[in-house]
Amino acid sequence: MKGFPPPDHPGALIQERTGEICLVINGKSGSQNSDGLSDPDVLCATLEERTGRKVVRVSPEEDGMVEATRAAATGGYAMVIAAGGDGTIAAVASAIVKAEREGFPRPTLGVLPMGTFNFFARSLGISEDLEQAVDGLVTGTPAPVGLGQINDTVFINNASLGLYPRILREREDIYANWGRSRIAAYWSVLRTLLRPGRTLRTRIRAGGRTSSIRTQLIFVACNAFQLREYHLSGDDHVNAGRLALLHSKHEKSLALIWATLRLAIGRSRPGRSFGLIADSEITIDLRRRTKILVAHDGEKTMMAGPFRLQYLTDAIEVVVPEVPKEGR
CATH class of the missing domain: 3.40.50.10330 (Probable inorganic polyphosphate/atp-NAD kinase; domain 1)
Known part of the structure; x- marks a missing residue:
């Protein structure tokens, strides 16, 4: 064999x-x-x-x-x-x-x-x-x-903070009532977006630079294929052994709903809707030090910051x- x-x-x-x-x-x-x-x-x-x-x-x-x-x-x-x-x-x-x-x-x-x-x-x-x-x-x-890691948790596709973990929580309720399907998954996106959450106030360190970013969604990928499927930037960075961190540029409800729906159906506009930061090691600090829900490969875990991310080569x-x- x-x-x-x-x-x-x-x-x-x-x-x-x-x-x-x-x-x-x-x-x-x-x-x-x-x-x-x-x-x-x-x-x-x-x-x-x-x-x-x-x-x-x-x-x-x-x-x-x-x-x-x-x-x-x-x-x-x-x-x-x-x-x-x-x-x-x-x-x-x-x-x-x-x-x-x-x-x-x-x-x-x-x-x-x-x-x-x-x-x-x-x-x-x-x-x-x-x-x-x-x-x-x-x-x-x-x-x-290669894989990714956030604090002590290894991920194979992505890890995310903010809006997406809330989508997963909503998705579980829908799956419990209607069964698992891609349509149910997309419906969970829309239902979550109708109740926007708190904006994340972050300091992101990567490549020797620190950026202060306010966002509703942080999505970190180690799978170039998934980025291409969603029409997102960063697959070239992942292929080169770096994580691709995308953050939503929209905070207002209507713009955020539209950008996230386009992401869910694979029709995103990377430059207009999402900013990109790429490096093999990235640290995310939140202004609030309490634990928050982190999504990773469809699962959810409560984690405390700072969030240290790294790309694990081979x-x-x-x-x-x-x-x-x-x-x-």
């Missing part, structure tokens, strides 16, 4: 000892797949048949996300497969990064997208069709991938069908 580390790879010794795969599958993800591979038992059996290796399954619903992903990252597996949405993939990737810092050998990450948007998988050319994604795990090769290795030609 090409997706496993080659003999000269640091993880090869672990492969020789166990040769096992760990599957972290989130049954709550918003998968659009209707085939049998969405069933955890069927998926496990298929992976064992296709790879010829034992598959050990851990379930975040039963064990808790932190416990499940740490067990996967530190268990001596040759590969850890994350089956779920971007939040599940981010949790597994974060656990791998943290385990390596503690001295554990780094397993290769496999991705089976079962979420609503699947930005991470799509950025690497991984099919949203589960059958094709499994084929990619069997025939693909490991490629280094933080993990992911099995990909082919190395993206234009960068993820």
Whole structure:
């Protein structure tokens, strides 16, 4: 199986000892797949048949996300497969990064997208069709991938402050009542915008400069593909190993609503609606020192500032069908 580390790879010794795969599958993800591979038992059996290796399954619903992903990252597996949405993939990737810092050998990450948007998988050319994604795990090769980090939290696509975390909170309520879909996600944007929140008063340090910025939204990306999908600036910076921080230029309700709706449907006007700051390390200070809600890859966490962000070059290795030609 090409997706496993080659003999000269640091993880090869672990492969020789166990040769096992760990599957972290989130049954709550918003998968659009209707085939049998969405069933955890069927998926496990298929992976064992296709790879010829034992598959050990851990379930975040039963064990808790932190416990499940740490067990996967530190268990001596040759590969850890994350089956779920971007939040599940981010949790597994974060656990791998943290385990390596503690001295554990780094397993290769496999991705089976079962979420609503699947930005991470799509950025690497991984099919949203589960059958094709499994084929990619069997025939693909490991490629280094950069990630982002805000304080102690690793993210695979983006982290944000201000308006977007509130959108995610609204989205959860809508999902609970109407189910997961992209239409429901867009509706959560509009409902949140009808109740604008407090303006963030920030000092942002990057590249030796400090900028005082008032904004309703800060969006920090480490995924160039997602920026291109949203028609936002900064993908060239991400491809060069820097974070792209975008901040809304609008504070008034109507202009903010229009700019954010254009962002949600991928029709943003970068220069007119959003300012751009890019660097491999960025610090955000808020005038108010209380904890605020921070969004990261579709999840939410209360965090206290200052917010220290950094780009983690080649933080993990992911099995990909082919190395993206234009960068993820």
